[in-house]
Each structure stands twice: as C-alpha cells, then as structure tokens.
Amino acid sequence: MGSHSPLFYDSPLAVQSAAGVWLTSMDGVTYLDGYNNVPHVGHCHPYVVEAVHEQARQLNIHTRYLNDRVLDYAEQLLTTVDQPLARLALTNSGSEANELALRIARQHTGHTGVLVTDFSYHGNTTSLAELTTGLPVREPLGAHVRALTIPDMDHESEGEEAVLARSLALVDTAIASLQQAGHGVSALLFYPLFSTEGLPRLPKGYVTMVVDRVRSAGGLVIADEVQAGFGRVGTSMWGHQLFDMVPDFVTLGRPMGNGHPLGGVITTTNLLDEFGSNNLYFNTFAGNPVSAAAGLAVLKVMNAEQLLDNADTTGGLLRGKLTELAGRYDFISAAKGQGLFTGLEFVDPTTGAPAPAIAKQVVEGMLARKVLISRIGRNDNMLKIRPPIPFNRQHVEILTDRLADCLTHL
Amino acid sequence: MGSHSPLFYDSPLAVQSAAGVWLTSMDGVTYLDGYNNVPHVGHCHPYVVEAVHEQARQLNIHTRYLNDRVLDYAEQLLTTVDQPLARLALTNSGSEANELALRIARQHTGHTGVLVTDFSYHGNTTSLAELTTGLPVREPLGAHVRALTIPDMDHESEGEEAVLARSLALVDTAIASLQQAGHGVSALLFYPLFSTEGLPRLPKGYVTMVVDRVRSAGGLVIADEVQAGFGRVGTSMWGHQLFDMVPDFVTLGRPMGNGHPLGGVITTTNLLDEFGSNNLYFNTFAGNPVSAAAGLAVLKVMNAEQLLDNADTTGGLLRGKLTELAGRYDFISAAKGQGLFTGLEFVDPTTGAPAPAIAKQVVEGMLARKVLISRIGRNDNMLKIRPPIPFNRQHVEILTDRLADCLTHL
CATH class of the missing domain: 3.40.640.10 (Type I PLP-dependent aspartate aminotransferase-like (Major domain))
Known part of the structure; x- marks a missing residue:
C-alpha cells in the first residue's frame, strides 16, 4: 500500500476489534474512541x-x-x-x-x-x-x-x-x-x-x-x-x-x-x-x-436509541467539562464546537500564538491513557473530539478525567 | 430518486432475491442471469x-x-x-x-x-x-x-x-x-x-x-x-x-x-x-x-471453484453455440468476445448496416423467456452476454436454447 499511506500517531495503532465506543488493539488493550465518526451509531452495532x-x-x-x-x-x-x-x-x-x-x-x-x-x-x-x-x-x-x-x-x-x-x-x-x-x-x-x-x-x-x-x-x-x-x-x-x-x-x-x-x-x-x-x-x-x-x-x-438527543446532552456535558479545564490552564484558549463535535484550542500563553506542539503532545498523551482523539484547525492546535454518537455521560467522565491527568503531566 | 434514474427494459424488472446465476422477481418468477458482472462469483455467494x-x-x-x-x-x-x-x-x-x-x-x-x-x-x-x-x-x-x-x-x-x-x-x-x-x-x-x-x-x-x-x-x-x-x-x-x-x-x-x-x-x-x-x-x-x-x-x-478455468471453458462453449446460431441467420454478422464476455452482432441482411432494433427485440424477447442479457456497441446492435463467472454448461444450454427460440420468433 506504499510508504506514504497516512497513519495516526508516532507509533501507529494496530486494531483487532471494536464495539460501541471501544476499540481493542492487537495486543489486547482497550481504548475509548473519542475520535471516529464513521462508526456513527457505534462500532459494529x-x-x-x-x-x-x-x-x-x-x-x-x-x-x-x-x-x-x-x-x-x-x-x-x-x-x-x-x-x-x-x-x-x-x-x-x-x-x-x-x-x-x-x-x-x-x-x-x-x-x-x-x-x-x-x-x-x-x-x-x-x-x-x-x-x-x-x-x-x-x-x-x-x-x-x-x-x-x-x-x-x-x-x-x-x-x-x-x-x-x-x-x-x-x-x-x-x-x-x-x-x-x-x-x-x-x-x-x-x-x-x-x-x-x-x-x-x-x-x-x-x-x-x-x-x-x-x-x-x-x-x-x-x-x-x-x-x-x-x-x-x-x-x-x-x-x-x-x-x-x-x-x-x-x-x-x-x-x-x-x-x-x-x-x-x-x-x-x-x-x-x-x-x-x-x-x-x-x-x-x-x-x-x-x-x-x-x-x-x-x-x-x-x-x-434517541441518539440525536444524546448528542445534544452528552455534547453539552462534554463541552462544559472542557470549558472548566480551559479555565484552569493559560495555554487553553477556548472549548469549541457543537453537539458531539468538540475542540479544545491551545495557544502560547505569552504570545497567544497557536500551539500545535501542545495539541500533538496531548493527542499522544491521550493515546498513552487509552483514549483516541486527534487534531484539527488551520494551525493544527485544536483537539478534535468527535466520538461515535452513543458516547454517554460515563464516557465523558473517563475522557475528561484522563485529559485532566494528561494536561497536568505536560 | 428522480424520473431519470436509468432502468432496464420497456417494463422494468422488480427483483426480490438472487442466488448463483439466478434472480427471482417480486412476482416469484426465476430468471437466468446472463448479464451481471458485479456478482462476479455468483449472487449472494x-x-x-x-x-x-x-x-x-x-x-x-x-x-x-x-x-x-x-x-x-x-x-x-x-x-x-x-x-x-x-x-x-x-x-x-x-x-x-x-x-x-x-x-x-x-x-x-x-x-x-x-x-x-x-x-x-x-x-x-x-x-x-x-x-x-x-x-x-x-x-x-x-x-x-x-x-x-x-x-x-x-x-x-x-x-x-x-x-x-x-x-x-x-x-x-x-x-x-x-x-x-x-x-x-x-x-x-x-x-x-x-x-x-x-x-x-x-x-x-x-x-x-x-x-x-x-x-x-x-x-x-x-x-x-x-x-x-x-x-x-x-x-x-x-x-x-x-x-x-x-x-x-x-x-x-x-x-x-x-x-x-x-x-x-x-x-x-x-x-x-x-x-x-x-x-x-x-x-x-x-x-x-x-x-x-x-x-x-x-x-x-x-x-x-476454479472459476478462471470455468470462464475459459464455458465461454468457449457459449461462443461455439453462438457461432452456430450466427451461421443460421443472415441478420447475425458475428459472435464476438473472449471468455465469459460475449456478443452477438445484428445487421440489416440487405445493407449490412447495424440493426439495433433487432438487438433490442432480442433483449426484450429473452426477458420474456426469463433470461437477462443486454446490449453494447457503438450502434447498440450487439447482445451483451456477461454472466456471473460460475455460469456453466447447463446454463449455456438454457441460454442458447431460449435464444434460438427467440430468434425463430422474431
């Protein structure tokens, strides 16, 4: 398939199975999927x-x-x-x-x-x-x-x-x-x-x-x-x-x-x-x-499964938690998005300039914490959180707890 | 889906199921598929x-x-x-x-x-x-x-x-x-x-x-x-x-x-x-x-299922039969093709000009005889016979017998 086939992560993830909002890697580790929109109503529904x-x-x-x-x-x-x-x-x-x-x-x-x-x-x-x-x-x-x-x-x-x-x-x-x-x-x-x-x-x-x-x-x-x-x-x-x-x-x-x-x-x-x-x-x-x-x-x-309502409720909850986190760190400028498509924007706290390096570090740090997300934006300085839409309150807790931990250890 | 959605036949065929080289219409009639190449190894294999x-x-x-x-x-x-x-x-x-x-x-x-x-x-x-x-x-x-x-x-x-x-x-x-x-x-x-x-x-x-x-x-x-x-x-x-x-x-x-x-x-x-x-x-x-x-x-x-060999053998057999038919009618100019992609070309016997009307009549006549085929060629005057490749000797007999009957009754 060629050496330029695009892959995520510094060390790409090999996946063997998935269900709902969870993926399991080839080495048997389970990851929370905060990224994928193709398995819209949940992996392998x-x-x-x-x-x-x-x-x-x-x-x-x-x-x-x-x-x-x-x-x-x-x-x-x-x-x-x-x-x-x-x-x-x-x-x-x-x-x-x-x-x-x-x-x-x-x-x-x-x-x-x-x-x-x-x-x-x-x-x-x-x-x-x-x-x-x-x-x-x-x-x-x-x-x-x-x-x-x-x-x-x-x-x-x-x-x-x-x-x-x-x-x-x-x-x-x-x-x-x-x-x-x-x-x-x-x-x-x-x-x-x-x-x-x-x-x-x-x-x-x-x-x-x-x-x-x-x-x-x-x-x-x-x-x-x-x-x-x-x-x-x-x-x-x-x-x-x-x-x-x-x-x-x-x-x-x-x-x-x-x-x-x-x-x-x-x-x-x-x-x-x-x-x-x-x-x-x-x-x-x-x-x-x-x-x-x-x-x-x-x-x-x-x-x-009333997933439209769920996207609204869970998305609001998620953005609320992200807004809280944004208030705690001077390198987070804003929590953004609508429904279950949410971003968290990183900047240099001194200059206000986009900080893609922080975003990259967080994406990799979340992988280490078994949560899949990615980056977007013209400066690649925004977290892209766009999970399958059955994502619920409990998944929000897991994601934001691990994100808080990740931000603490940057 | 719009009034211009392209359909086959003067009176389009509504299909309910298919298996191997056979399709069943909504009214329960079974058709031999001499046309479809997408269900390559047979419908619903x-x-x-x-x-x-x-x-x-x-x-x-x-x-x-x-x-x-x-x-x-x-x-x-x-x-x-x-x-x-x-x-x-x-x-x-x-x-x-x-x-x-x-x-x-x-x-x-x-x-x-x-x-x-x-x-x-x-x-x-x-x-x-x-x-x-x-x-x-x-x-x-x-x-x-x-x-x-x-x-x-x-x-x-x-x-x-x-x-x-x-x-x-x-x-x-x-x-x-x-x-x-x-x-x-x-x-x-x-x-x-x-x-x-x-x-x-x-x-x-x-x-x-x-x-x-x-x-x-x-x-x-x-x-x-x-x-x-x-x-x-x-x-x-x-x-x-x-x-x-x-x-x-x-x-x-x-x-x-x-x-x-x-x-x-x-x-x-x-x-x-x-x-x-x-x-x-x-x-x-x-x-x-x-x-x-x-x-x-x-x-x-x-x-x-050794389907490559089958395409060769069955295709040869089919073209042999079609060549026989071509010899019997002055409005058939040639049996054409390779493997399981075969054509039969119709012309005006007097002028030698392409005869798309005959080809259309045969395609509709074969539908009436429960065999699906279509037309190709720049003049639309050639039968397009391109079945799923498990098509076998017995299917060739059915198709060519019905085609012979159809040609007799033109």
Missing part, C-alpha cells in the same frame, strides 16, 4: 451488522432493476430535510457525492466558479483536489476557485457587526473576482460546522448572509454534511439546519452507513430532473439494497 | 456473505490505524499482476480508481492530455465525464482529450497489415495533436476487451504498438479492468494479460467485492511513492477490513 447481513444473503444488485429497499431508504431519509429538498441520488462516498453536486451545479448555472473556505477538504478526485485548501495536494488551487476566510469571534477583538461586515466584504470580493474572470459562481461548498477550519464561533447571521450573496450571483449552495450530519450537532439532524437557510444540495458520506461505503446527494426535484434529462448518470454500486439496508439501519438505531 | 459478516461483527475501521486484513488482501491481489506492478491503493468504485490513476499520471508526466477510445465510459465524475465518449453527458469532450477508433477485423475488407497501419496512424495523429496543443500525453485509458466499443477483433499486435507509441510520447498506460478483470477473459486473470505489455496502472471496480463497493488502483512502487510524497491521499471508507474481507473472499472462491 449489532442491529446494523445483522440488517446488512440479512440483505446481503438475499439480494445485492444495481438500480437498473427495481428494488424496494432503496426506495424505502430514500423515502425515510428525505423526511429529515426541508422543502424544496426532495430527491436522493446515492453514491459510494462523500467524494462521489460532492463530484455529483458540483456537476449538477455547473450544468444548471452555466458557471464554473466555486467558493470554498480557506482550510477545507471535500474529497480526493481531480476536481475536488483543485478546490482543496486544507491538506497537501500537488494540484494548484483552480483558477475558478476562491477561498473564503471564516470569521471566528473567539479570535476577534472587534464586535460582531464589524466582523460580519468585514467577512461579508471578503465574500463580495471573491464573487466579483470570479465574475470578472468570466467563471461566474456555480456553487458555494462548505461544511456547516466549519470543522476543518477549527469550529469557529460565527458572527450571528453570517452563513445566511453568505448564502444570499451566492444566490444573488446566480450560484447554488452545497452543504457538505459528511462531518456535521446525521444528528452529530445534537439540536438538529443536519448541520445546515443550525442556520436560517435551506441549501440546494446536501452531500452525504462518512456516518451514513456506519462504515459501509455509502454517500449521496439530496437535492431538489428540478435540479435532479434537469441533470437526468441531459446526462446518463449511473453509479454501479450505489443504491444497491445492501448499502440501503445499512443506511436504513443507521436511521432506525438513531431513532430507537 | 454464501462464502463471501459470511466472510463479510464475520468481519463486520469484529471491526470496520479506516486505514489510519493498522489492520491485517487489508494487508492480506493487498498481498494476495498483487500476486496476480506482473512486475513492476507492486502496490495497491484501494477505493470504493471504479470511478474513484480511474480518478486516482489519472491524478498520478498527470502529476508524474507533467502532461494533461488523455487518450481514450471513441465509445467508452470510465466513470461518473467531472474529469471522467470530460473523457466520456460512449454515453450521454452534458460536459463536452475535454480539449485535452483525443478519442481513438479501435479497429475491428470483423468489419474490415482490407488485410491485418493495412488495418494496423491505418489504425496506428490515427494514434500518431492523436498524439501529435495533443503535443501541438500543449497538453502532451499523460495517459492512455482503455478497457482491454474494448467491450463498450463492441468487443472488436483486433489486428495482431495493435494494443502493444499503441502502448509503445504512448510511452514514446512520455505517457503512462491505464488498463481499466472493471469489465475484463478477475478472470472473466478465462485465459488469464486480467484482460491486459492477453497482450504483450504491462500497464502502469490497473484500475479495478465492479467484480472486485462481489457487490460490496470496492475498487482500487494497482501501480508501481515508484509511481505511488512519488504521488504519496506530494499529496496526502486518504480515502475514508477504502481499505476498511470489511471491504478487504469481501475482496479476499472473492479471490478465495475463484480459486476454490
């Missing part, structure tokens, strides 16, 4: 595993024949979004989902320009590499791409109104620049939690006002929910529902099938019909009944 | 289903932690290719695989030009749509793309040498055109069986000589094995092994996981290392141990 198995024994076929399972899934999933979102196209990954949304947006608008944020990643294909700003790729940023800086009130000395005005002026400049260069605006593509960017605390109204500007320029809006979606934010099923807006596309991936390769695009009837009438879009694996069974089982478990 | 289930119960995690299962799979798969091919990067589909191969090729060569064939399809992303010639997409053919016409000795009046010279001159022209336009040649991307193009009977040496020309121009060679691979051609594991050449990339998809979303790129150590040192390539789902278990189980079943 028995209900999901058995639903997939039952369907795999019966039928696994593409969508050029009819099968009920995929229609059941589409119907159930579409009840969670707001009008006019009403259609689902399935894919095998978030990369394929963003590719499809961008193809539809470009064709519909007749424009090629794309607005992204200045520290983001939306997939691993050529055209997604051309709009990647948050990790190393050899492809230069596309001439048709402009990257927005997202304001974070935790890093501002000015008030909300001034920050908002300045941030929206950046959007206007980016749009004008795309228009002057002849690209126009086809789409804004963003993570509703701005998680790779560092979970910023946004000035009130920011997202809605950006969306209005994009639409005034003739562009469409893509909410990439591979990080924030499926109830992680706690107060709603989708991250974009935190804001007063409905996107034209919701793109789906990671948590969707609890580890089964499954992604998709939710969009409007008009947009999908228009695309379908001009293109034969077929995705061999996507929409097979086994993938649909995985997706259905995730929705069922979320409902049966 | 119990060994594959149970291997996936066993792994899904134990662990399903990405590759930033180490897991043995994916390494076992990579090692076993790589024993089937020739030096210097020695590395595997996993993906979730053939689209993702071709995207990755093209990214590596463009970065390595510093060129952007791509050679494809003039009736082909390699995936559903933006950059693959720009080189799609075999189905409707709204994106125009990329300025950096040239499409080669593949010679078919079954349609030629001249001898092999003349056809070869003419066909290679087209390649030289395409390469010169890419170079003059400043794109250069990054890659040749082709299906070794040229199946969408109509399973042409190639002049001897054609592929090897095209590959030599591409390499002389500094380009790399991508064999897309989503159709021909995994033993379908019968005499070898890979379609490209029919020719005296080793590609720089083998891209994988459809049959790889027997329906589990699984794809990949096999390449050289040098190419993957170079790409890995310049890009952080990470694919969330790909390489998870459940997908690897599916891939491993397919290899194991192929070996245990």
Whole structure:
C-alpha cells in the first residue's frame, strides 16, 4: 500500500476489534474512541451488522432493476430535510457525492466558479483536489476557485457587526473576482460546522448572509454534511439546519452507513430532473439494497436509541467539562464546537500564538491513557473530539478525567 | 430518486432475491442471469456473505490505524499482476480508481492530455465525464482529450497489415495533436476487451504498438479492468494479460467485492511513492477490513471453484453455440468476445448496416423467456452476454436454447 499511506500517531495503532465506543488493539488493550465518526451509531452495532447481513444473503444488485429497499431508504431519509429538498441520488462516498453536486451545479448555472473556505477538504478526485485548501495536494488551487476566510469571534477583538461586515466584504470580493474572470459562481461548498477550519464561533447571521450573496450571483449552495450530519450537532439532524437557510444540495458520506461505503446527494426535484434529462448518470454500486439496508439501519438505531438527543446532552456535558479545564490552564484558549463535535484550542500563553506542539503532545498523551482523539484547525492546535454518537455521560467522565491527568503531566 | 434514474427494459424488472446465476422477481418468477458482472462469483455467494459478516461483527475501521486484513488482501491481489506492478491503493468504485490513476499520471508526466477510445465510459465524475465518449453527458469532450477508433477485423475488407497501419496512424495523429496543443500525453485509458466499443477483433499486435507509441510520447498506460478483470477473459486473470505489455496502472471496480463497493488502483512502487510524497491521499471508507474481507473472499472462491478455468471453458462453449446460431441467420454478422464476455452482432441482411432494433427485440424477447442479457456497441446492435463467472454448461444450454427460440420468433 506504499510508504506514504497516512497513519495516526508516532507509533501507529494496530486494531483487532471494536464495539460501541471501544476499540481493542492487537495486543489486547482497550481504548475509548473519542475520535471516529464513521462508526456513527457505534462500532459494529449489532442491529446494523445483522440488517446488512440479512440483505446481503438475499439480494445485492444495481438500480437498473427495481428494488424496494432503496426506495424505502430514500423515502425515510428525505423526511429529515426541508422543502424544496426532495430527491436522493446515492453514491459510494462523500467524494462521489460532492463530484455529483458540483456537476449538477455547473450544468444548471452555466458557471464554473466555486467558493470554498480557506482550510477545507471535500474529497480526493481531480476536481475536488483543485478546490482543496486544507491538506497537501500537488494540484494548484483552480483558477475558478476562491477561498473564503471564516470569521471566528473567539479570535476577534472587534464586535460582531464589524466582523460580519468585514467577512461579508471578503465574500463580495471573491464573487466579483470570479465574475470578472468570466467563471461566474456555480456553487458555494462548505461544511456547516466549519470543522476543518477549527469550529469557529460565527458572527450571528453570517452563513445566511453568505448564502444570499451566492444566490444573488446566480450560484447554488452545497452543504457538505459528511462531518456535521446525521444528528452529530445534537439540536438538529443536519448541520445546515443550525442556520436560517435551506441549501440546494446536501452531500452525504462518512456516518451514513456506519462504515459501509455509502454517500449521496439530496437535492431538489428540478435540479435532479434537469441533470437526468441531459446526462446518463449511473453509479454501479450505489443504491444497491445492501448499502440501503445499512443506511436504513443507521436511521432506525438513531431513532430507537434517541441518539440525536444524546448528542445534544452528552455534547453539552462534554463541552462544559472542557470549558472548566480551559479555565484552569493559560495555554487553553477556548472549548469549541457543537453537539458531539468538540475542540479544545491551545495557544502560547505569552504570545497567544497557536500551539500545535501542545495539541500533538496531548493527542499522544491521550493515546498513552487509552483514549483516541486527534487534531484539527488551520494551525493544527485544536483537539478534535468527535466520538461515535452513543458516547454517554460515563464516557465523558473517563475522557475528561484522563485529559485532566494528561494536561497536568505536560 | 428522480424520473431519470436509468432502468432496464420497456417494463422494468422488480427483483426480490438472487442466488448463483439466478434472480427471482417480486412476482416469484426465476430468471437466468446472463448479464451481471458485479456478482462476479455468483449472487449472494454464501462464502463471501459470511466472510463479510464475520468481519463486520469484529471491526470496520479506516486505514489510519493498522489492520491485517487489508494487508492480506493487498498481498494476495498483487500476486496476480506482473512486475513492476507492486502496490495497491484501494477505493470504493471504479470511478474513484480511474480518478486516482489519472491524478498520478498527470502529476508524474507533467502532461494533461488523455487518450481514450471513441465509445467508452470510465466513470461518473467531472474529469471522467470530460473523457466520456460512449454515453450521454452534458460536459463536452475535454480539449485535452483525443478519442481513438479501435479497429475491428470483423468489419474490415482490407488485410491485418493495412488495418494496423491505418489504425496506428490515427494514434500518431492523436498524439501529435495533443503535443501541438500543449497538453502532451499523460495517459492512455482503455478497457482491454474494448467491450463498450463492441468487443472488436483486433489486428495482431495493435494494443502493444499503441502502448509503445504512448510511452514514446512520455505517457503512462491505464488498463481499466472493471469489465475484463478477475478472470472473466478465462485465459488469464486480467484482460491486459492477453497482450504483450504491462500497464502502469490497473484500475479495478465492479467484480472486485462481489457487490460490496470496492475498487482500487494497482501501480508501481515508484509511481505511488512519488504521488504519496506530494499529496496526502486518504480515502475514508477504502481499505476498511470489511471491504478487504469481501475482496479476499472473492479471490478465495475463484480459486476454490476454479472459476478462471470455468470462464475459459464455458465461454468457449457459449461462443461455439453462438457461432452456430450466427451461421443460421443472415441478420447475425458475428459472435464476438473472449471468455465469459460475449456478443452477438445484428445487421440489416440487405445493407449490412447495424440493426439495433433487432438487438433490442432480442433483449426484450429473452426477458420474456426469463433470461437477462443486454446490449453494447457503438450502434447498440450487439447482445451483451456477461454472466456471473460460475455460469456453466447447463446454463449455456438454457441460454442458447431460449435464444434460438427467440430468434425463430422474431
């Protein structure tokens, strides 16, 4: 698989099994999972595993024949979004989902320009590499791409109104620049939690006002929910529902099938019909009944175990404890996030500069204490705490106790 | 899912279950599957289903932690290719695989030009749509793309040498055109069986000589094995092994996981290392141990059931019967193909012109006779017979008896 296959930790962890929020390493040690969002309703959730198995024994076929399972899934999933979102196209990954949304947006608008944020990643294909700003790729940023800086009130000395005005002026400049260069605006593509960017605390109204500007320029809006979606934010099923807006596309991936390769695009009837009438879009694996069974089982478990409420309650509890810790150490500047996606930001206490070395030390220190977390943010100075969503009060205690111990011993 | 979701047949077939080479419709009728290549070792093969289930119960995690299962799979798969091919990067589909191969090729060569064939399809992303010639997409053919016409000795009046010279001159022209336009040649991307193009009977040496020309121009060679691979051609594991050449990339998809979303790129150590040192390539789902278990189980079943030999023997038997039928009807011009990928070509007996209407009538007539097949070729006038590879002598009898009946009643 090659010497550059990316791995976590100074000494990578070899895993043999997992269940719920726990992983067991090859040497038999058990770790609390405070990091993984793909096993969304818990590692190897028995209900999901058995639903997939039952369907795999019966039928696994593409969508050029009819099968009920995929229609059941589409119907159930579409009840969670707001009008006019009403259609689902399935894919095998978030990369394929963003590719499809961008193809539809470009064709519909007749424009090629794309607005992204200045520290983001939306997939691993050529055209997604051309709009990647948050990790190393050899492809230069596309001439048709402009990257927005997202304001974070935790890093501002000015008030909300001034920050908002300045941030929206950046959007206007980016749009004008795309228009002057002849690209126009086809789409804004963003993570509703701005998680790779560092979970910023946004000035009130920011997202809605950006969306209005994009639409005034003739562009469409893509909410990439591979990080924030499926109830992680706690107060709603989708991250974009935190804001007063409905996107034209919701793109789906990671948590969707609890580890089964499954992604998709939710969009409007008009947009999908228009695309379908001009293109034969077929995705061999996507929409097979086994993938649909995985997706259905995730929705069922979320409902049966009230995991959306749990993400809200447990996330609040976790952030409360992290805020307490933040108050104790001058090198912690803020506890950030929403629901069960939480960050803890480290700075140099003297200069206030980002302190990625501390974050790295804590991630490794937590591994030594048998808790898995990681880092995010443009300066890599923020803990990334994003566990499977059945994470509960007891798991919060374990994580924060060990984190307190780790911070004491830095 | 939208009114343009592509479906087979005038009256689409609703399926409830499948096993081996048989599908059962919602109304309880059993159909012989002469079409599907995704359920490669047979629909719902119990060994594959149970291997996936066993792994899904134990662990399903990405590759930033180490897991043995994916390494076992990579090692076993790589024993089937020739030096210097020695590395595997996993993906979730053939689209993702071709995207990755093209990214590596463009970065390595510093060129952007791509050679494809003039009736082909390699995936559903933006950059693959720009080189799609075999189905409707709204994106125009990329300025950096040239499409080669593949010679078919079954349609030629001249001898092999003349056809070869003419066909290679087209390649030289395409390469010169890419170079003059400043794109250069990054890659040749082709299906070794040229199946969408109509399973042409190639002049001897054609592929090897095209590959030599591409390499002389500094380009790399991508064999897309989503159709021909995994033993379908019968005499070898890979379609490209029919020719005296080793590609720089083998891209994988459809049959790889027997329906589990699984794809990949096999390449050289040098190419993957170079790409890995310049890009952080990470694919969330790909390489998870459940997908690897599916891939491993397919290899194991192929070996245990000697399916490569079966594809050769059964394919030969099938083509023999089809050749017999071809001799009986003046509107059948040729029986074509290799191993278990076979076509039967229909023409107007008076003019010799392609007869897609007959092919469509036969596909629908075979549905009425409870056998699933489809159509291919640039004129859609060829039956596409490409069953799961456990297809045996008895299945051939059923298919050809019903086909004979269908042809009699046209």
